[in-house]
Amino acid sequence: MSLKYAVLAALLNGEASGYDLAKVFDVSVANFWSSTPQQLYRELDRLATDGLVQARVVQQERRPNKRMFSLTGTGRDALRGFTLTPPRPTTIRDELMVKIQAVDEVDPDAMRALLEERLERIRDKLARYERLRDHMLDGSTEDEYLVETDQVGPYLTLMRGRSFEEENVRWCERTIEVLAARADRAARPGGAEGD
Amino acid sequence: MSLKYAVLAALLNGEASGYDLAKVFDVSVANFWSSTPQQLYRELDRLATDGLVQARVVQQERRPNKRMFSLTGTGRDALRGFTLTPPRPTTIRDELMVKIQAVDEVDPDAMRALLEERLERIRDKLARYERLRDHMLDGSTEDEYLVETDQVGPYLTLMRGRSFEEENVRWCERTIEVLAARADRAARPGGAEGD
DNA sequence: ATATTCATGTAACAAGTTACATGATTAG
DNA sequence: CTAATCATGTAACTTGTTACATGAATAT
Numbered sequence: 001m002s003l004k005y006a007v008l009a010a011l012l013n014g015e016a017s018g019y020d021l022a023k024v025f026d027v028s029v030a031n032f033w034s035s036t037p038q039q040l041y042r043e044l045d046r047l048a049t050d051g052l053v054q055a056r057v058v059q060q061e062r063r064p065n066k067r068m069f070s071l072t073g074t075g076r077d078a079l080r081g082f083t084l085t086p087p088r089p090t091t092i093r094d095e096l097m098v099k100i101q102a103v104d105e106v107d108p109d110a111m112r113a114l115l116e117e118r119l120e121r122i123r124d125k126l127a128r129y130e131r132l133r134d135h136m137l138d139g140s141t142e143d144e145y146l147v148e149t150d151q152v153g154p155y156l157t158l159m160r161g162r163s164f165e166e167e168n169v170r171w172c173e174r175t176i177e178v179l180a181a182r183a184d185r186a187a188r189p190g191g192a193e194g195d
Numbered sequence: 196m197s198l199k200y201a202v203l204a205a206l207l208n209g210e211a212s213g214y215d216l217a218k219v220f221d222v223s224v225a226n227f228w229s230s231t232p233q234q235l236y237r238e239l240d241r242l243a244t245d246g247l248v249q250a251r252v253v254q255q256e257r258r259p260n261k262r263m264f265s266l267t268g269t270g271r272d273a274l275r276g277f278t279l280t281p282p283r284p285t286t287i288r289d290e291l292m293v294k295i296q297a298v299d300e301v302d303p304d305a306m307r308a309l310l311e312e313r314l315e316r317i318r319d320k321l322a323r324y325e326r327l328r329d330h331m332l333d334g335s336t337e338d339e340y341l342v343e344t345d346q347v348g349p350y351l352t353l354m355r356g357r358s359f360e361e362e363n364v365r366w367c368e369r370t371i372e373v374l375a376a377r378a379d380r381a382a383r384p385g386g387a388e389g390d
Numbered sequence: 391a392t393a394t395t396c397a398t399g400t401a402a403c404a405a406g407t408t409a410c411a412t413g414a415t416t417a418g
Numbered sequence: 419c420t421a422a423t424c425a426t427g428t429a430a431c432t433t434g435t436t437a438c439a440t441g442a443a444t445a446t
Contacts, residue, residue, distance in 0.1 A: 009296040032292030064397045087290035095282035097227030101204040103348040153298040259425045
């Protein structure tokens, strides 16, 4: 029920095609809502038939035609209504955490590899967030930007995404250390299991 | 596909009923995987028919009978196999963030109220995490526990849940400040929109 | 030559949510 | 006397995922 509003919120930044949104839902909005392109196309169709967004077909010569979507007044009202309503609790689904829960069942080295891979991904993501932030700030300091901009929402959610990923980095690094210390201890003749 | 493994991982802590798991999936496991009781009952049935868990009916006099589930060897193997496989990216769904994305469309005071409510919830959650941590540590220091315990997984995921919520607190507080500063500025005669 | 980007879509399937139902027990 | 806890389940519905398909343009 609320991919709907995530899409409407994304359209606050102006007209976008399904394809555009698919990209947006993989960077800025991916901090707090994710979706596949297929879901977006489906949702956009629905929103259009319900009159919450309007579609405009753009003819293109060297590219397939595209439909650009924008918020209607009704859509904006619906979004406002939703926004004032208490949010349901956050849901997180992280397979890596399930695997870590079971870490004691498997080879620590294999787990270390998974953690390293995850670290790389997160660092890429953080780099993208940082570029997006620089682009938003456009030379201003954060303090200036925060009081002066007319749209503070996207910046605030971006900052939440950033700190989430930074915390993730710290946790992964710490976890690698802990697993190494345990593996080390298990390998040491003097400190093995039976003590 | 992987509520399945989240359930198996939860059963590493020993036998549990569907009802037990429903509670667990609302505290410790809720850091990284969530599910409704209905989903759990469905999943447990499936796991039992697939032989990954075994059910044992416990007759009770003053309570409805219950089925206690435990991991089978096959189940444990399946979990190990899953654990060694690369995790898919984390998905987060947070309605509050969608609402914050649209914060510039609505009354800042209403948003402040939503943020305060969220803060209270998080603080409750943190308190529960802290109790669970104390219970795990059982008098040891963290450093002692981390090398000595035979199951470090649940502690590591709990710590990730904790830092997630702590970061959440910081972000909510900061966001309340930012919105207050902006509202203040907008209300001040000298600093209104047209400047 | 090959991969990636642009741009959309259908269909089948899997996972997750909500509403409802039952029914005794114990705590406030 | 009322609410919460224990303990499970069915059925209907909504979301979300995966696989597949098309087809030109540009970048490597």
